[in-house]
Amino acid sequence: MALPPTFLDELRLRTPLPGLIGRRTRLTKAGRQWKGCCPFHNEKSPSFYVYDEHFHCFGCGAHGDAFAFLMRSEGASFMEAVERLATEAGMEVPKPTPQARERERRARDLQDVMGAAESSYARRLRQPEGAEALSYLRGRGLSDETIARFGLGWSGAGRGALLAELREEGIEAPQLVEAGLMQAREEGRLTDLFFNRVMFPIRDRRGRTISFGGRILGDGQPKYVNGPETSLFSKRRSLYALDLAREAVFRGAALVVVEGYMDVIALHQAGFGGAVAPLGTALTAEQLAELWRVSAEPVLCFDGDAAGARAAGRAAEVALPLLTPEKSLRFATLPSGEDPDSLIRRDGPRGMQAVLDAAQPMGEALFGLIAGPSLPEKPEARALIRNRLMAAAGAIPDKALSAEYRRVLLDRFFAQSRRPGLKAPPRHARPVPDEGKVREGRAAILLALCLRHPHLLPEVEEPLAMLDFPEGRLRQARDAVLAWLPSAERLDSAELLAHLANSDVAVDVLRRPDLPPGAQPDATPAEALEAFWQFFGFLRGESELVEDLRLAAVQLTETADAGAQTRVIRLAAALDALRRGEAEEPAEGA
Template sequence: MALPQNFLDELRVRTPMASLVGRRVRLSKSGRNWKGLCPFHNEKSPSFYVYEDSFHCFGCGAHGDAFAFVMRAEGGGFMEAVERLAGEAGLDIPKPTPEAAARDRRARDLHGVLQAAEAAYARRLHLPEGAEALAYLRNRGLTDETIRKFGLGWSGAGRGALAAELREEGIQQSQLLEAGLMQEREEGRAVDLFFNRVMFPIRDRRGRSVSFGGRILGDGQPKYVNGPETALFSKRRNLYALDLAREGVFRGASLLVVEGYMDVIALHQAGFGGAVAPLGTALTEEQLNALWQVSPEPVLCFDGDAAGTRAAARAAELALPLLAPERSLRFMTLPAGEDPDTLIRRSGARGFQAALEAAQPLSEALFGLIVGGKAPTAPEARAALRNRLSAAAQTIPDKALASEFRRSLLDRFFSLTKRPGLRAVPRHPRPEPDREAAQAKRARILLAICLHHPELLADIEEPLLLLDLPAGAPQQVRNALLAWVPEASRLDSDELIAHLASGEAASASQWVLKVPDLPQEAGPGGQPKEALDAFWQFFGFLRGEAELAEDARAAREAFEAQGDVATQTRLIRLTEALDALRRGEVEAEPNETIE
C-alpha cells in the first residue's frame, strides 16, 4: 500500500542509522560519520560508511536508507521493514483509507504548487517591480549566487497577483489556500497572505518547498510572517535551511542554530554552511531531535543580552531530559548588541569563528544559566542553589551522564561558594596537595581501618569491593584481605595482619600500616563505632559524591523492591556515607586557614 510521505519522513527521522546498523556491524567513528566492514560482502578493510540518514558501501555499491538496510539485511519486503521500524519508533502505521490516499495525492500536488510559487516570486524579484527588494538584499551584502541558492524572491506589492499568475499554470485558488499562500477573509473572499514582502522559501530536509517566510519592506508590522500550518508544513518540526546545513555538516561545518533568516544566509555566504534557524518560535523538542539527526553536538547561538540569556535557559531546560552520551549541545554567546549578520559584517568570518570556538559545552553553560551573575552567600540561598543544580542534573535520563553533570555542576558550586572567612593563601605557603597523593593516603587510612577492625567486614565487604582504589599496593591489600575473609575462622586483627605478612601482600600491608598521622579510630585502639564511621567517611571521599548518591539511590530501589534486612542495612550505610562526605565538604581545605 502507498504510505503518506510525511509518515515515512518522520519514521526516518526517528531511526538513527548508526544505532540501526550498529546491531549488525561493528562501527567506528570516521570524522562525523561511521565506518565498518560491509555486511553484504566479504572484505578485510572497511569500505562501508554510515551517515545520519543513509549508508553506502564503496566496495560493493550497496546503499540506501533505513528501510533499504533492513530489507537487505533481513531479506524482507518494504512493508515488513516499515512495520519493524515503526514498532521500534513507537509510530502507528497509517491505515490505507481513501482519505489517506487523497491526502498523499494532495501533498504531492502541494509541493508542485509551492515550487511554482517559488519560481514566480524569484522571477518577480528581477523585474522592475522587485527592484527595491533586490536592492535591500544587495545592501545586506548578499551576492547574486546567494540569492539564487536560497531561492529568494519578491511577493509583489498588491493582492491577487500570485493567483492570477499561477492560474495560467492550472493552479486553482483552493490549492493556494491549502498550501498556505492565500487566506480567507470573514466575508468569504480569499486574498494573498504575502504582499510587499521579500520572500524566503522554507524547505524540508530533502530540499522541497513546504512554505514561505516574508519580510516586509519599510516600517510595517509584523516585520516577518511565516506561512500557516499545512499538510506539508509544521513550525515545530521544520528548520530553515536544514537541507543545506546537512550538506554543510557532512563536509565538516559545525551545525549552528541562530535566530533569523538573514543570520542563516549571511553565515552560509561567509562559509559557515551548517547554519539553520527555527521558524519564529522558541526551539522545540522536535527540532532538537532533527538537529541531533545531523550532528551529535549542535551549537546554539544566542545574543548577549537579557533576551538571549532567557532563550538559552529555555533551550537548556528543554534539552536536559533529551540528552544522551552521544548527543549534547554547545552554547555560543555573541557580544552585546550583535547578531551573526552584524558580527560578520563588522568583524568578518574570523571574528565569528573566534566566537564559535569559545562556545561552551552544555555542562558549563548550564551552571552560569542557573547561578546567574553572582553566587549567594546566605546558607539558605546556597542550599537552594545546590538543590537546583542537583535537580537539573537529575532530569537527564541516562544515569551515568546525569551523575557526570551533577559532579561537574557541584564542583563549580563548591569552588564558587567557599565559606566566608577561609583564606586561600596559607600562613606558611606550601605546594597544593596532589590529588593522587591525597587519594592514596585516604586509601591507606581506609585499609588500615579494615586491618585493625576486621570485625567490620561483615558490613563493609561489598562496598570495599566496589571501590575503585588506586592501583598497586591499595588494590593488592584489598584483594588479599577479601580473599582471607572466607577462609578465616574468626575476624581477628592480629591473625589478619600475620596472614598478610606471610603472603604476597606483605610489603603492601606494611605500607598501609605505616601510614603517617594515622587517625585514632583507624588504629588498633579505636572503638568499633568510631572506626565504622571513619570507614564510611573515607569511603565517601574515595568513591565520590555523585557515585555515592547513585549507589544510595540504587540501594533505596533495591530495599523498596525486596524489603529485607540486607538491603536495608546497605541503604542505611550508604546514606550515612553520603552524609559523612557532605559534612566533610564544609571543612577547611589543608591549605586554608580560618581567621
C-alpha cells in the same frame, strides 16, 4: 496506490541503516559513516559505505535507501520492503482508501502550489515593484547568487495579487488558504497572508518548499511573520536551511544553530554552510531530534545578552532529558550586542570562527547557565543552586551519563564554594594541600580502621572494595585484607596483622599521629563504624555517594531487606558527614 511521501520519509527516519545493513555484513565506524565489505559482491577490502539515509558501494556501484537494500538483498518487492520496515518501526502502512488517495492528491497539489508561489515571489523581486526589497537584501551584503540559492523573493504590495497571478496556472483560492498563503478576514473576505514583505522559502530536509517567512521593510510590526501550521508545515519540527546544512555537514562543516533567517544566510555566504535556525520559537525536542540526525554535537550559538542567556537555558532544559553518550550539544556565545550577521560584517569569517572555536561542551556550559558567573555569598542561595545542578543531572535518563554530569557539576560547585566571593587569598591563608597526599592520608586512616576493628569488615566489605584506593602499597594492603576475610576464623585484629606480617604498610598506618578516636584500640564498635563511613565519604566523593544512596533506596523499596535498610542509613550518614566537612579545607594527610 503510491504511498504518501511523508509516510515514506518518516519510515526512513525510523529505520537506522547501520542496524539494518549490519545484519547482513559486519560494519565498522569510519568517522560519521560506517563501512564494511559489500554484501552484493565479493571483496576483501571494504568499499561499502553506509550513511544516515543511504548506502553506496564504490566497488560495484550499489546505491540506495533502506527499501532498496531489502529489495536487492532479499529479492523483496517495494511494498514487501515497506511493510516489513513499517512493522519493525511500529508504523501502519496507509490503506488504499478513497480518503488516502484524496490526501495524497492534496499533498501533491500543495507542493505544486508552494512551488508556484516561490517562483512568483522570486519574479517579483526582480521586477520594478521589488526594487526596494532587492536593494535591502544587497544592502545586507547578500550576493545575487545567495539570493537565488535561498529562493528569496518579494510578496508584492497589493492584497490578492498572488491569487490573480496563480489563477493562470489553475490554482484557486481554497488551495492558497490550505497552503497557508491566504486567510479569511471579516465577512469571509480572503486576503494574502504576506504583503509588503521580503519572502524566505522554508524547505523540508529534502529541499521541498513547505511554507514561507516574510520580513517587512521599514519599522512595521511584526517584523517577521511565518506561515501557519498546515499539512505540509509543522513549525516545531522544521528548521530553516536544514536541507542545505545536511549536505555541508556531510562534507565536514559544523552544524550551527542561530536565531534568524538573515543570520543563517549570512553564515552560509561566509562559508559556514552548516547553519540552521528555528522558526521564531524556542528550540523544541522535535528540532533537536532533527539536528542529531545530522550531527552528534550541534553548536547552539546565542547572542551574548540576557535574552541569549535565557534562550540557551531553555534549550539546555529541553535537551537534558534527550541526552545520550552519543548525542550532546555545544554552546557558543556571541559578543554582546552582536549577532552572526553583524559579527561577520565587522570581523569577517575569522571573527565568527573564533566564536565557534570557543564553544563550550554541554556540561561546562550547563554550570554557567545555572550558577551564573560566580556563586552567591548566602548559604541558602548556594544550596538552591546546588539543588538545581543536581536536578539538571537527574533529568538525564542515561544513568552513567547522569552520574558523570552530577560529578562534574558538583566538583565545580565545591571548587567555587571553598572561596566564595574572595578576589585574592587572605593574608595568612594556609597553603592549599596536595590533593593526592590528602587522599592517600584518608585511605591510610580507613585502612587503619579496618586493621584495628576487623569486626567491621562483613558490613563494609562491598563499599571498601568499590573505593578507588591510591595505587601502590595502600591498595595492595586493602586487597590483602579483603582476601583474608572469607577464610578468617575469627575477626580479630591480631590475626589480621599476623596475616599481613610481611607488609610494612600495616605498621605504618597504625603509627600515624593523625588517627581519629575511632581508629584507636579502645574505640567502641559504634565509634569505629561512624569513623569508617566518614572517611569512606571523603574518599568516595559527594556525587558518587548521592548515586550510591539513590540506588540503595531503590533496592530497599524493591526488597524491603534489612541489609538494604542498613546500607541506606550508613550512606546517608556518610553523605551528611562529608557535607558537614565540606566547608573546611582538609589538612594534608588528614
